[in-house]
Amino acid sequence: MNDNTFKSYANSFQAIARLRLESIERLLHHLGNPQNDLKFIHIAGTNGKGSVCSFLQCIFTDADYKTGKYTSPNLVKVAERISIDGALIDDAELDSLLNSVQESAEKVKAEQGELPTQFEIWTAAALCYFKAKKCDIVILETGLGGTRDATNIIPPPLASVITRLDLDHTEYLGNTLTEIATEKAGIIKAPLDNATEGLTVTSPQTQAAMSVLAKVCKNRHNRLLVADIPEIIKSQNFHEIFNYKNLNSLECGITGFYQPENAALAVETALALGIDEKFIHSGLKKATNPARFEIIQNDPVVIYDGAHNKNGINTLIESIHHYFPHWQGATFIMAFMGDKDIDGSFSALKDSGLMDNSEVFAVKVNDNPRAAEAEVVCEIAKNHRISSTPFKDLKNAYTLALKKNKPTVICGSLYLYKDFYEIIKK
Numbered sequence: 001m002n003d004n005t006f007k008s009y010a011n012s013f014q015a016i017a018r019l020r021l022e023s024i025e026r027l028l029h030h031l032g033n034p035q036n037d038l039k040f041i042h043i044a045g046t047n048g049k050g051s052v053c054s055f056l057q058c059i060f061t062d063a064d065y066k067t068g069k070y071t072s073p074n075l076v077k078v079a080e081r082i083s084i085d086g087a088l089i090d091d092a093e094l095d096s097l098l099n100s101v102q103e104s105a106e107k108v109k110a111e112q113g114e115l116p117t118q119f120e121i122w123t124a125a126a127l128c129y130f131k132a133k134k135c136d137i138v139i140l141e142t143g144l145g146g147t148r149d150a151t152n153i154i155p156p157p158l159a160s161v162i163t164r165l166d167l168d169h170t171e172y173l174g175n176t177l178t179e180i181a182t183e184k185a186g187i188i189k190a191p192l193d194n195a196t197e198g199l200t201v202t203s204p205q206t207q208a209a210m211s212v213l214a215k216v217c218k219n220r221h222n223r224l225l226v227a228d229i230p231e232i233i234k235s236q237n238f239h240e241i242f243n244y245k246n247l248n249s250l251e252c253g254i255t256g257f258y259q260p261e262n263a264a265l266a267v268e269t270a271l272a273l274g275i276d277e278k279f280i281h282s283g284l285k286k287a288t289n290p291a292r293f294e295i296i297q298n299d300p301v302v303i304y305d306g307a308h309n310k311n312g313i314n315t316l317i318e319s320i321h322h323y324f325p326h327w328q329g330a331t332f333i334m335a336f337m338g339d340k341d342i343d344g345s346f347s348a349l350k351d352s353g354l355m356d357n358s359e360v361f362a363v364k365v366n367d368n369p370r371a372a373e374a375e376v377v378c379e380i381a382k383n384h385r386i387s388s389t390p391f392k393d394l395k396n397a398y399t400l401a402l403k404k405n406k407p408t409v410i411c412g413s414l415y416l417y418k419d420f421y422e423i424i425k426k
Contacts, residue, residue, distance in 0.1 A: 023108060023116040024150040027124045030104035034131035035154045038068075040138050041269065042154065044146040044184040045163025045203070047312050048262040051254050051289045052163055055266035056139045058253070059283030061085045063275050068130035068138040070151070072119070075291055075417040082126045084133055086286075097125040119143050123150045147186025156189040159269050160222070162202040163262065165209045166311035181205070181212035188213075190220040198222035201269045203261060204229065227268040230260040238295055238323060247277055251285045256293030256305075257322040258315040263287075291417045293319050296424065301407045306414035308336065310344035316411060317352040329357025330407035333397050334381075335365045335416040338372040342380045345412070350384045360388035361397040365415045377412075394419050 028035060041056055043049050053071050060067040067085055074080040082089040089097070101124055109115045116124070123143075130138050137158070142149045165181055191198045200222045202213055210226075217224040230242040230250075238255040244267050252259040263284050270280050293316065296302040301324075307316040320327060332349075336342045349355050362377035374390035381388035391397035394416070401408040410420060 020148055021150070021153055023112065024120045024123060024153045026108045026111060027101075027104055027116050027120060028127065028153060030107050031101065031124055031128055034127045037131050038127065038135060038138050038154075040140050040154050040157040041159045041161060041273075042140050042142070042151065042157040042187045043161045043163065044142040044149075044187045045161075046166040046180070046184075047309070047315070048163040048203070048258075048265075049141050051259060051262040051287070051292055052161060052266050053139045053141050054254065054287040054289045055263050055284055056161075056269065057083075057086065058286045059266060059270050059275060059280055060137055060139070062283045062286070063279040065136040066134065068126070068133070068135040069141075070123070070126040070130075070138065071141040072122070072143050073414055075414060076421050078122065081122055082129055084130070084135060089129060093129070094125070097129055100128065101125050117150075120150045123153075142184075142187065145186070146184040148183075149187075152187055156191050156198055157187075158273060159199045159201055160188045161265060161269055162187075162200065162205075162213060163265060164203045164311070165205055166309065177206055177208045178212055181209040182216075185213055185216040188216050188220050188222055190222075194221070199225070199272055201225045201227065201265060201272060203227055203265050225268055225272055227261075227264045230264040232257075232260055235323065238293065245271075247280065250281060253285050253287035254289045254292055255295060256315070257319040259292075291414055296410075300402070300405055302402075302410070303407070304410045304417065304420065306417065307345075307411045308340055308413050310341055310348050313345045313348045313411070316409075317348060317354060320354060320409070321352070324407070327354065328406070330354070330409050331401040331404055332358060332360045333363060333394070333401060333408060333410045334360055334377060334412040335363045335374075335394075336372045336377055336412045337365075337368070337370045337415070338376070339370060340372075340413075342372065342377060342412075343383070346381050346384045346386060350386060355384075355386050358387075360386055361401060362388055362390045363394045363397050363416070363419075365413055366394075366419050368415055371413075371415070395423050398423060 043052055050071050057067050057069040069083045072081055079088045079094050105116050140151050142151050188200050200217050230244045232240055232242045234241050240252045240260050242250055242260040244264050252263050267280055291304050291306040294304045305316045307313045360381050362374040364374045365371040378388040378390045
């Protein structure tokens with residue numbers, strides 16, 4: 001495979017996840033196992049992982065740690081996945097990284113008969129980059145699940161962090177919260193030294209999920225901390241200000257009524273790792289995370305939220321109710337992956353009352369084999385007595401929505417953000 005073909009493969013959409021560690025183990029072995037020379041905070045969960053990663057990266061950067069961050073999926077380009085102290089890897093360095101990974105990936109193909117997946121290649125490239133740049137700490141987000149996720153190749157982390165758990169990716173992770181919690185808890189590792197204790201920090205969970213986490217922590221000699229519910233003081237331009245334990249007037253840099261829970265999880269982790277309060281204050285305020293209740297414009301208001309499952313839709317609903325108490329309907333532009341609980345999302349929207357005087361413009365994410373057809377989305381919406389119209393083109397849907405001179409809410413998939421970005425940047 002020549003360089004251009006390999007890079008095209010590495011940067012293409014990964015349609016099918018292969019949850020296993022054999023390929024990434026082989027790949028990193030050929031690359032000198034860079035993960036063994038790094039320290040990590042490892043994040044798993046269903047919703048909020050990206051926001052927690054952003055909060056933690058900003059906190060540790062402000063505390064003078066050279067902080068790598070690896071997240072997924074990217075919104076516009078692959079380079080978004082790999083950053084240090086908030087600065088994305090530049091295109092030339094990413095190109096060089098892929099060149100260095102290619103030879104090792106070809107060796108893996110010779111050994112096992114197929115190339116590592118795109119996610120395994122990105123993960124290996126990121127770890128090589130963070131080692132080469134001598135990062136003090138890496139904020140590492142799982143791609144899918146935990147136990148068999150490619151990021152789980154790392155040694156015991158400084159902390160394992162579990163965001164709120166819900167049913168998602170059930171075809172891979174299981175159909176119950178107990179099964180999903182078991183898979184996510186796979187990132188919890190026993191310390192290498194029996195004399196020390198590992199650390200796991202979690203958001204509040206259902207009883208079924210918490211039971212799993214507590215059992216795994218006990219078996220793997222980890223202290224389990226559960227973040228408290230933050231006390232929200234006020235909202236300021238869609239940013240929440242809250243108290244947490246003895247820390248007062250903490251400000252979320254990321255918009256959305258639900259962000260204090262994510263911020264609290266980051267705060268609990270930072271406190272447990274000895275970070276000074278002043279860096280927690282400054283870091284939370286600097287954090288950003290596009291496509292999470294992102295206010296695109298104010299008059300009329302346009303909101304982009306990557307909510308793509310029932311839990312995510314419920315948090316979107318909560319934010320809209322909070323920020324727009326006199327809501328009188330909107331145009332919802334929606335796209336979904338075909339393997340998501342589209343029915344559950346529409347059920348939540350219908351029950352919320354937000355669909356009164358509202359309509360759905362359904363679109364399909366471009367160049368994505370998992371994307372649901374707009375007509376399929378409409379059929380499910382109509383099952384809930386929600387007015388809906390399929391559109392072949394996102395630009396047409398967005399143009400018409402703006403002409404209606406009422407709020408526009410774009411949601412259902414993070415993958416739609418790239419298509420939307422192409423429209424608004426022109």
